[in-house]
Amino acid sequence: MKPDAQQIGDLLALKRHERPPEGYMEDFLREFHMRRREEAMAVERGPQGWWKRFTAWIGEAGAAKWAYGAGLGYAAIAAMFLMAERPTQVEHSTESVRWQVVPAAPDASVEQLEELDLRPESQGATGDQEF
Amino acid sequence: MPDDTQQPDPDVELVARAREGDTRAFDALILRYGDKLYGLVYNMTSNKEDTHDLLQDIFARAYQSLPKFRGQSAFYTWIYQIAVNMTLNFLKKRKRRSGLSLNELDSAVQNDPALVDQTHHADPERQSNLHELQKRLNEAMMHLSESHRAVVTMFDIQGMPHAEIAKILKVSEGTVRSRLHYAHQQLQTHLQEFWEKSS
Numbered sequence: 464m465k466p467d468a469q470q471i472g473d474l475l476a477l478k479r480h481e482r483p484p485e486g487y488m489e490d491f492l493r494e495f496h497m498r499r500r501e502e503a504m505a506v507e508r509g510p511q512g513w514w515k516r517f518t519a520w521i522g523e524a525g526a527a528k529w530a531y532g533a534g535l536g537y538a539a540i541a542a543m544f545l546m547a548e549r550p551t552q553v554e555h556s557t558e559s560v561r562w563q564v565v566p567a568a569p570d571a572s573v574e575q576l577e578e579l580d581l582r583p584e585s586q587g588a589t590g591d592q593e594f
Numbered sequence: 595m596p597d598d599t600q601q602p603d604p605d606v607e608l609v610a611r612a613r614e615g616d617t618r619a620f621d622a623l624i625l626r627y628g629d630k631l632y633g634l635v636y637n638m639t640s641n642k643e644d645t646h647d648l649l650q651d652i653f654a655r656a657y658q659s660l661p662k663f664r665g666q667s668a669f670y671t672w673i674y675q676i677a678v679n680m681t682l683n684f685l686k687k688r689k690r691r692s693g694l695s696l697n698e699l700d701s702a703v704q705n706d707p708a709l710v711d712q713t714h715h716a717d718p719e720r721q722s723n724l725h726e727l728q729k730r731l732n733e734a735m736m737h738l739s740e741s742h743r744a745v746v747t748m749f750d751i752q753g754m755p756h757a758e759i760a761k762i763l764k765v766s767e768g769t770v771r772s773r774l775h776y777a778h779q780q781l782q783t784h785l786q787e788f789w790e791k792s793s
Contacts, residue, residue, distance in 0.1 A: 465782045472778070474731060474785070475750035481633060481728075488628045491646070492621055495653060502654075 605669040613660050620660075624653055627670065630752060631677050637747040638681050639688075640736055648684055652677045667761065674762045678744055685740045727788075734784035742777040749774055 466474070506512055521528050603609075605626070611619035631652060636645040656673050663672055735743055744763065748754045749770070760767045 465786045468775075468778045468782070471781050471785070472750050474727065475746065475781075476753070478633075478637070478728065478731065478751045479753060482629055483632045487632075488625055491628060491649070492624060495624065495650060496617070498650060498654065499657070 603665065603668040603670075606665070609660070609663065609665070609669050612657075613663070620657055623669065623673075627673060628653075631673070633752060634674070634677055634744075634747055635681050637732075637735060637751055638740065638743050639685065640732055644684070644688070648681060652680050655680065671758065671761055674748075675764075678762055682740050682744065730785060730788045731781075734781050737784055738777050738780055742773050742780070745770055745773040746777045746781070 507515075521531075524531060605623060608619045608622050608626075612623060628649070632645060632649055635648050635652070636642070639645055639648065652673070656676055659676070663669070667675075735746065738746065741763075745759060748759045748762070749756070754762075756767045756770045759770045763770070
């Protein structure tokens with residue numbers, strides 16, 4: 464046997480009395496505020512916070528803001544100019560290379576051979592060799 | 595139950611103060627609707643930790659969006675819309691992320707009844723029966739689709755009228771009634787076994 468629709472409704476209605484545990488909502492509230500503070504601090508530290516502080520400072524600077532603005536603009540342009548990538552320069556020398564042929568120095572062993580007296584009369588006869 | 599079709603919004607003053615940055619006024623709104631929204635989210639997610647985190651996100655979203663709240667509906671309806679939409683989105687993501695099966699969810703529900711029935715603390719036997727019934731009901735509820743579960747939670751558990759539910763879900767009253775009818779049939783089938791044993 465199935466419960467009818469009315470009985471299902473009555474069963475589910477019992478759950479109306481269910482509540483989170485006692486003290487839950489107070490703890491929940493504390494955590495809620497803690498999370499909001501953490502989020503606010505994260506925003507303050509991030510780019511949004513910097514921008515907010517910058518615009519606030521500009522707002523408070525009065526007429527001097529134009530001078531600051533011009534100075535900042537000039538600094539930005541100068542920084543861009545300095546940081547811009549320049550083409551690397553390759554040095555091309557137009558001076559011609561000087562050269563001359565230097566005769567090689569005669570080999571010492573060849574000089575020794577040339578000094579030798581190789582004439583037949585200076586060589587003696589066969590069998591006349593003295594030991 | 596606030597009904598913005600007949601009565602002026604009872605939260606107008608608190609909402610106005612909260613919009614001007616009065617955090618105590620927003621705290622009062624959290625305390626006024628926290629329990630009901632907890633019930634709504636818990637009955638849809640069946641998980642204590644998810645309910646807690648989602649509820650924090652819901653109130654944070656409401657707090658951030660308060661400047662956009664034009665008062666065209668009651669604050670109650672507006673924050674319920676935020677809660678239902680965020681919970682349905684969360685359930686879709688959870689299903690995709692973990693591929694959690696119904697059986698796994700059922701065991702979580704059985705072992706983790708997060709809500710406490712405060713009307714029957716004095717009668718242990720009745721409390722035990724209600725505890726068992728709660729488990730069975732949660733189990734049966736988890737077999738419903740998210741949209742059917744939302745309608746059952748708001749109508750049967752929280753006692754909201756069809757018109758209010760239709761406004762929150764941005765569907766017709768006829769759709770709410772037909773979803774309820776289908777969901778009741780599903781619950782009847784799932785509770786049949788327990789019903790036979792207990793009767």
